[in-house]
Amino acid sequence: MVFGKILPILLLCGSNLFMTFAWYGHLKFTDKPLWVVVLISWGIAFFEYWLAVPANRWGVQYYSPAELKTIQEVITFTAFILFAIFYLGSSITWQHILGFAIIIVGATVVFRA
Template sequence: MSVPHLAPILLLVVSNVFMTFAWYGHLKFDTKPLWAMVILSWGIAFFEYWFAVPANRIGYQVYTAAELKTIQEVITLLVFAVFSVTWLGEKLTVNHFIGFALIAGGAWFIFRGPL
């Protein structure tokens, strides 16, 4: 796999870690003022963009926009699954895995090419 193929995937993983913490990390701190959590989340999201924008710029050399979005969504689900278990202490259920499998099926159609 070449750099233009692999770099966007790695950059999107890092990007999604930042964005997941920006969007959901504050849920552990429900006693903190909302305004403070919004500002903190904006600060975290700033760094997310430093990975997402280059990922898409580099990735667009070898992937279509739809493929890049699909890669991003699959990575988002994987990062969020790990995050929700490790950071929020939630449990993944069979329903989650079925839903993830259906989304993976949709991703397969995006990458398989025209019917």
């Protein structure tokens, strides 16, 4: 049962890595034509779906749809912050940290019994 609750989260982590690259990876290749990066992003997103759909299908056995969406949003924001720092070389400001803290508070409210 514990593995059943963790597997959807792991799959959502993997899907978010793919989707973050699909949406933002092309920002390092601004010299490429838009149609090329759109097609490449679409190809990357294809693999994201192969993780996200099973994560939600199996995850709904343990979490409500609202909880799954909350988990996904927290993972998305975390993945994006790490991606922005380590791949894009962006800096994170106190506003980003405050925004993330507010999201965590919201997630806590969703998961309160």
